[in-house]
Amino acid sequence: MSGLSPQQAIGLVARREFTTQVRSRSFAVGIVISLVIFGVYALIFQFIGSRTSSDSLGVTPAAQSMVPALQQAATVAGRTLTVVDVSAAEGAEGADQLLSGDLDAVLDHPSGWTLTGRDAVGSELQVLVSTVVRQATLDQALQAAGQNPATVAAAGAVAVQTLEPEDPERGQRLGLAIVTSVLLFMSLIGYGSAVAQGVVEEKSSRVVELLLSTIRPLHLLAGKVLGLGAVGLLQLLILGAIGVVVGSVTGVLSAPSAAGPALVAAVIWYLLGFFLYASVYAAAGSMVSRQEELQSLVAPIMFPLLLPFIFAVSVLPGDPRNTLATVLSFVPFFSPTLMPARQALGVAPWWQVLIAILLTAATIVAVVAVAARIYRNSVLRTGARVSWSEALRSS
Amino acid sequence: MIVLDIGGLRKRFGTRTALEDVTFSVRPGEVFGFVGSNGAGKTTTMRIVLGVLSADAGEVRWKGTAIDAEARRRIGYMPEERGLYPKMKVGEQLAYLARLHAVSAADAAAAVTRWTERLGVAERVGDEVQKLSLGNQQRVQLCAALVHDPEILVLDEPFSGLDPTAVEVMSRVLRDKADEGVPVVFSSHQLDLVERLCDRVGIIAAGRMVAVGSVPELRSGGVSRIDVVGPRDWAGAVPGVSVVSEDGPHTRVELAGASDQDVLAAALAAGPVHEFTPHRPPLTELYKDVVSR
Incomplete structure (x- = not known):
């Protein structure tokens, strides 16, 4: 009778975890739910992107002088502006149309300029109208002072330029960064x-x-972590492949060249992140005896995952080089979700990625050692939750 | 001699002493009954044998050397707390457990078939464990202890919760394994069963072994009692004898210095004696005596 080597033991455990999990309904359901979530995200982004860039503005007779300038400014800004003549802002006609939603706002010029909305006026419409009115007022004042408004405007114009050429795939990268996160x-x-x-x-x-x-x-423990890690990797690859294929076919992903590196980065960071977090999760699991007790113990683990995730989807798109995000992307527990987002955005040089990988790897070594000790001390203890001192004691 | 030797085990949990100098050995081909009240230390001892717990002192020896992980893999174990994956199918689970004991895939499959048939759960191999009745789960649990063809069997309360048929099957299996030369240790509270099945018995009380031996040996080590049927009210005055019970013509005495011939003479002096037999106490009675001593 031959013995059982550690590799064989780990392999047997890992294979059981893998087959049990892949055959379970939750695996298929997980993929479907992920696809649905991504579909909904995509729809929301589509919706936000194509959101009413058209406004209907009521204009009283007193404000008629602004109409040509408003139309011109709207065309420049790429917005559709429908101008409707109304008798007065406060009058029955204007107010009714505002309340019914036919009009977004009414522009009036009783003595000063007023822009009346129902309970708010869209910020873009506000900016459009106030810029036009301010410019018109300014032009009149300049002409009254004997200046040529066109000359003044040219003198005050700011030309925007960039040192590096603008990235034509910026939008793509943004989407990839968010999807990766x-x-x-x-x-x-x-x-x-x-x-x-x-x-x-x-x-x-x-x-x-x-x-x-x-x-x-x-x-x-090792077999369990490896087996489940492999299942997670498989799911990640399936989702990634579906995403790339669907994205290419529908034309949403117009630059598949950027998707390859993003997927590679995602896999690397998934593996690093998984070993880091799985060790912590395993240690937490070993300290309790029932599933119900688990929740309170694992809730704090969510935090270091959630924080960089929020950063990745809310701060980075508007400000890819955000200093705090850059610093946090080096912190081991935050790196796995933050660094790949920065990589997808193209703002993380290779040496930064390397440093973050090394820091995370070093942390994994330390965390695994502690987690293994907790697991060994706790896994056979049933009943009350194992105390920290008992879980961490040596031997 | 492939003896399982348990020597001088000591274990403390905090300030509580769970085991103190627990020593006994189980010979090949022997069924050893491990009895004691709840909390006496049976499970702790078995866990130490399996290496699931470590002892503070003492050691477990097998084939003449301290038992190691490799040797422990040759033990068939049934933990007190029954444990199987509830959502895993019976057959797959047993094969998996056999593989973890270094059995090849082909041998594991054959062993699963052999043992599930033997224990009458063969038609359930495709079902999840949680779908089985508790009695059948128990049979599967015994299969789990046997599928890797163990060279030692350590079973914690294997008979609890079994119906009479299953008890018979289980007893037969233990006897057969012992006849193959496997040392078999099991704990039980069913002392009549232990007496019937075991070659030797170990009694543990409050973490100490208080008696080890075959049932006749335990009897000889204990007090001698004699049952007499004949005259009434004769024993009270006999020197060196204490009366255990008197019920009409039935008298049971305990020898406390006097010999059996002294007792016979005293009884005959009081009247005709119809029966005179040394009392052979069942294990239940021996157990009570030993534990209360």
């Missing part, structure tokens, strides 16, 4: 908690005692 966030949360739940399942069903009578705790 969302994908990594969901994978790390999903498969990290799968590790915790798997550990608790073995504890609550007591099968762990049978397992540990033949293999070492560390091998059981």
Whole structure:
């Protein structure tokens, strides 16, 4: 009878985790839900992008003088402006149309200029109207002072230029960055908690005692993490492939060349992030005996995942070189969701990526050592939650 | 001799002493019954044998050397807390557990078929464990202890919760494994069963072994009692004898210095004696005596 090497033990555990998980309904459902979420995101972005760039503005007789300038400014800004003649802003006609939503605002000129809306006036319409009115007033004043408005405007014009050529794929990169972040966030949360739940399942069903009578705790843990990590990777690749194919076919992804590196970065950061978070999740799982107790313990783990994720989808699109985001992308627990977003945006030089990878890898080594100790000390203890001092003691 | 030797085990949980100098050995081909009240230390001892717990002192030896992970993989174990993956199919689960004990895939498949048939759960191999009745889960649990063809069996309460048929099957299996030369240790509260099935018995109380031996050996080590059927009210005055019970013509005495011949003579002096037999206490009675001592 031959013995069982550590590799064989880990391999057996990993294979069980992998096949059980891939055959489970949650795997297929997870992919479908992810696709639905991405579909909804895409629709929302489409909607926001194409949102009413047309306004209808009521103009009273007193404000008629502004109409040509308003139309011209709207055309320059790429907006459609429908001008409707109304008798008065406060009058029955103007107010009714505002309340019914036929008009977005009414421009009047009783003594000063007023722009009346229902409960608010869209900021873009506000800017448009106030710029035009201010310019017109200014022009009149300049002419009264004997100046040529065109000369003054030319003297005050600011020409915008960039040192580096503008990236024609910027929009694409933005989309990729957001998709990458969302994908990594969901994978790390999903498969990290799968590790915790798997550990608790073995504890609550007591099968762990049978397992540990033949293999070492560390091998059981390693097999579980590797097996579930592989499932997460498979899901990530399936989603990535579907995304690239659908994106290319529909034309949403017009620059597939940018998708390749983004996917590679996503895989690297998924692996790093998974080993980091899975260790923490496994340690947390080993400290409780029932699934219900798990929630309170893993909730804090969500925080370091959520924070960079929020940064990645809210701050980076508007300000890719945000200093705080740059600094945070080097912090090991934040790197896995923040650095790949910066990479997708093309604002992370290779040496920054390398440093972040090395820092994360070093952290993984330390975290795995602590997590393995907690796991070894806690996994056979049932009943009350294992205290931190018991979980961390040596031996 | 492939003896399982348990020597001088000590284990403390905080300030509580769970085991103190627990020593006994199980010989090949022997069924060893491990009895004791709840919390006496049976499960702790078995967990230490399996390496699931570590002892503070003492050691477990097998084939003459301290037992290691490789040797422990040759043990068939049934934990007190039954444990199987509830959502895994019976057959796959047993094959997986066999593989974890270094059995090849082909041998594992054959062992699963053999043992599920033997224990009468063969038609359930395709079902999830959680769909089985508790009794059938117990049978699967025993299969799990047997699928890797173990060279030692350590079973914690294997009979609890079994119906009489299953008890018979389980007893048969344990006896057969012992006849193959496997040392079999099991714990149980069903002392009549232990007496019937076991070659030797170990009694543990409050973490200490208080008696080890075959049931006749335990009897000889204990007090001698004699059942007499004959005269009434004769034993009270006999020197070196204490009366255990008196019920009409039935008298049971305990020898406390006197010999059995002294007792016979005293009884005959009081009247005709119809029966005179040394009392052979069942394990239940021995257990009570030993534990209360």
